[in-house]
Amino acid sequence: xxxxxxxxxxxxxxxxxxxxxxxxxxxxxxxxxxxxxxxxxxxxxxxxxxxxxxxxxxxxxxxxxxxxxxxxxxxxxxxxxxxxxxxxxxxxxxxxxxxxxxxxxxxxxxxxxxxxxxxxxxxxxxxxxxxxxxxxxxxxxxxxxxxxxxxxxxxxxxxxxxxxxxxxxxxxxxxxxxxxxxxxxxxxxxxxxxxxxxxxxxxxxxxxxxxxxxxxxxxxxxxxxxxxxxxxxxxxxxxxxxxxxxxxxxxxxxxxxxxxxxxxxxxxxxxxxxxxxxxxxxxxxxxxxxxxxxxxxxxxxxxxxxxxxxxxxxxxxxxxxxxxxxxxxxxxxxxxxxxxxxxxxxxxxxxxxxx
Amino acid sequence: xxxxxxxxxxxxxxxxxxxxxxxxxxxxxxxxxxxxxxxxxxxxxxxxxxxxxxxxxxxxxxxxxxxxxxxxxxxxxxxxxxxxxxxxxxxxxxxxxxxxxxxxxxxxxxxxxxxxxxxxxxxxxxxxxxxxxxxxxxxxxxxxxxxxxxxxxxxxxxxxxxxxxxxxxxxxxxxxxxxxxxxxxxxxxxxxxxxxxxxxxxxxxxxxxxxxxxxxxxxxxxxxxxxxxxxxxxxxxxxxxxxxxxxxxxxxxxxxxxxxxxxxxxxxxxxxxxxxxxxxxxxxxxxxxxxxxxxxxxxxxxxxxxxxxxxxxxxxxxxxxxxxxxxxxxxxxxxxxxxxxxxxxxxxxxxxxxx
Numbered sequence: 001x002x003x004x005x006x007x008x009x010x011x012x013x014x015x016x017x018x019x020x021x022x023x024x025x026x027x028x029x030x031x032x033x034x035x036x037x038x039x040x041x042x043x044x045x046x047x048x049x050x051x052x053x054x055x056x057x058x059x060x061x062x063x064x065x066x067x068x069x070x071x072x073x074x075x076x077x078x079x080x081x082x083x084x085x086x087x088x089x090x091x092x093x094x095x096x097x098x099x100x101x102x103x104x105x106x107x108x109x110x111x112x113x114x115x116x117x118x119x120x121x122x123x124x125x126x127x128x129x130x131x132x133x134x135x136x137x138x139x140x141x142x143x144x145x146x147x148x149x150x151x152x153x154x155x156x157x158x159x160x161x162x163x164x165x166x167x168x169x170x171x172x173x174x175x176x177x178x179x180x181x182x183x184x185x186x187x188x189x190x191x192x193x194x195x196x197x198x199x200x201x202x203x204x205x206x207x208x209x210x211x212x213x214x215x216x217x218x219x220x221x222x223x224x225x226x227x228x229x230x231x232x233x234x235x236x237x238x239x240x241x242x243x244x245x246x247x248x249x250x251x252x253x254x255x256x257x258x259x260x261x262x263x264x265x266x267x268x269x270x271x272x273x274x275x276x277x278x279x280x281x282x283x284x285x286x287x288x289x290x291x292x293x294x295x296x297x298x299x300x301x302x303x304x305x306x307x308x309x310x311x312x313x314x315x316x317x318x319x320x321x322x323x324x325x326x327x328x329x330x331x332x333x334x335x336x337x338x339x340x341x342x343x344x345x346x347x348x349x350x351x352x353x354x355x
Numbered sequence: 356x357x358x359x360x361x362x363x364x365x366x367x368x369x370x371x372x373x374x375x376x377x378x379x380x381x382x383x384x385x386x387x388x389x390x391x392x393x394x395x396x397x398x399x400x401x402x403x404x405x406x407x408x409x410x411x412x413x414x415x416x417x418x419x420x421x422x423x424x425x426x427x428x429x430x431x432x433x434x435x436x437x438x439x440x441x442x443x444x445x446x447x448x449x450x451x452x453x454x455x456x457x458x459x460x461x462x463x464x465x466x467x468x469x470x471x472x473x474x475x476x477x478x479x480x481x482x483x484x485x486x487x488x489x490x491x492x493x494x495x496x497x498x499x500x501x502x503x504x505x506x507x508x509x510x511x512x513x514x515x516x517x518x519x520x521x522x523x524x525x526x527x528x529x530x531x532x533x534x535x536x537x538x539x540x541x542x543x544x545x546x547x548x549x550x551x552x553x554x555x556x557x558x559x560x561x562x563x564x565x566x567x568x569x570x571x572x573x574x575x576x577x578x579x580x581x582x583x584x585x586x587x588x589x590x591x592x593x594x595x596x597x598x599x600x601x602x603x604x605x606x607x608x609x610x611x612x613x614x615x616x617x618x619x620x621x622x623x624x625x626x627x628x629x630x631x632x633x634x635x636x637x638x639x640x641x642x643x644x645x646x647x648x649x650x651x652x653x654x655x656x657x658x659x660x661x662x663x664x665x666x667x668x669x670x671x672x673x674x675x676x677x678x679x680x681x682x683x684x685x686x687x688x689x690x691x692x693x694x695x696x697x698x699x700x701x702x703x704x705x706x707x708x709x710x
Contacts, residue, residue: 022608253377
């Protein structure tokens with residue numbers, strides 16, 4: 001099996017990110033199912049630089065090659081290795097009804113239809129702020145998930161820095177929250193939300209422009225029952241979004257929801273996040289639902305570092321970027337973190353590539 | 356809102372376990388949906404002593420009463436409080452297709468049927484070892500879940516101390532693992548498994564009696580790709596099952612699966628488990644799927660502490676005990692823990708009650 005370790009070591013050099021034997025095995029499994037690089041990233045659950053480093057290594061060592069249609073294919077040498085190591089093709093059994101989320105988005109079909117109707121002119125995702133919208137089915141499922149956990153009805157809810165998904169709008173549209181505050185750096189989204197709130201006469205919701213690198217003002221801290229976010233996966237951004245989200249919670253028992261992906265951060269960094277959540281911030285993790293959030297490939301994909309470092313130029317054909325849905329609960333003694341964020345890398349670091 | 360804090364404080368005295376405001380709110384939400392104590396425990400996601408302490412407190416303070424059919428009902432005073440605080444009834448939107456697991460058990464219908472057929476004479480759950488079997492749909496879904504994560508095919512798999520669920524048998528029945536070792540303290544289960552393996556000619560699986568309070572022998576340590584368990588929720592048992600499970604992993608990238616419930620441990624203790632997993636044992640948590648594991652109410656329920664401390668004598672009518680499904684991945688530098696367990700409380704502590 002040492003060959004996999006050797007390949008991982010070389011892939012780490014090429015990709016510039018942490019990779020271990022299992023990562024290489026995952027790419028082999030994915031290659032037995034698809035030649036499309038973006039599908040491989042999706043199936044292997046790896047940061048793009050890691051998947052790219054591995055694929056380039058396999059090509060360099062003669063285990064794989066790129067065909068005329070930019071498919072990545074195993075060579076005979078690659079197929080022999082896979083057989084020798086007993087690596088099998090990737091399989092999936094995702095529920096067709098709920099798309100694997102455990103809660104079907106069509107449970108409240110009127111709500112789903114209204115959301116589609118109201119958001120048909122939604123602002124397009126732009127690159128400036130690391131945007132990438134989730135599918136409408138994802139957004140609606142988030143609200144249903146919150147409702148099923150008692151985190152929606154008559155709650156004061158803050159949606160921070162992820163309104164390209166229009167989750168704040170969906171929460172407000174449900175008309176079940178006590179109040180909704182949407183905070184985002186993108187003026188287009190804030191104006192869009194406020195216009196809809198006004199048109200529909202939703203008077204318990206408002207949207208405000210805010211740059212989360214700045215600390216929250218006093219009136220936001222300790223005021224909410226629930227926060228929702230979808231942070232970029234760098235450590236500074238995690239603090240800015242999740243640390244500050246926790247700081248807005250009124251009291252113990254407060255709840256946070258957010259997406260975390262394995263496409264822009266590794267399982268190694270996930271542990272760092274989890275240590276930070278449970279030890280520093282003082283919350284318990286109650287849910288991690290993989291692939292809950294499905295993202296529509298953003299228009300600016302060809303300009304991203306992901307596209308640049310990919311071993312092929314071919315663009316993604318369908319959904320390839322997914323994230324897990326986290327729910328955390330603030331326990332007695334939880335910590336409110338609200339420091340300014342300096343000039344640290346915010347949107348992009350060595351594992352991230354999609355901004 | 357201070358009334359909820361006051362009720363929580365009193366409930367903590369009566370129940371003898373940690374309870375906070377949110378716990379009381381959850382019980383109120385559940386009471387707006389059901390009068391059945393076991394359904395209330397299920398909906399409120401609380402340890403039995405906590406739910407019982409809260410219900411008894413509500414009765415003591417005149418917010419609830421027990422009717423002639425042993426239903427717990429809100430009094431007018433209780434209904435007034437609920438309205439005043441804006442507490443709404445518990446709702447759920449669980450996917451009917453996959454029962455909320457994200458993977459439907461009928462995906463491989465032949466496998467499901469074979470499992471039912473083979474296990475029709477399975478040993479009944481007995482009290483001696485804190486047994487309580489999950490439904491066959493749960494067991495089959497566990498195997499499909501493992502397969503979908505690349506943790507089944509050609510893997511060396513150890514199933515430790517949870518064979519009342521027959522998960523080891525199901526893994527072996529899939530005929531996809533490289534090898535399967537089942538370890539359990541209950542000789543009946545071990546003999547059952549070995550008989551089936553023999554009858555079906557499954558020669559890569561075996562079952563052995565072992566008491567997990569004892570350290571594993573050398574030949575088991577560092578030998579497996581994947582372990583599966585379903586520990587009692589005391590801290591010593593967590594170490595014995597999960598710590599030892601991690602110790603059997605061959606290398607970084609090894610994977611563990613186990614159930615953890617909020618019926619026999621609190622969200623407060625969940626954080627302790629999570630700190631231990633991520634900091635001490637050096638694993639990352641990749642999945643927490645709530646209510647993945649549904650347990651058939653055990654025959655010995657009337658003899659349990661749970662039945663004894665419940666505010667009513669009426670037995671559960673259907674599934675009320677569920678647990679979340681955890682998947683963890685061992686990272687570089689993970690720790691192999693294999694100490695003997697002494698006379699500490701193993702099956703039962705203040706939060707546990709179902710053994």
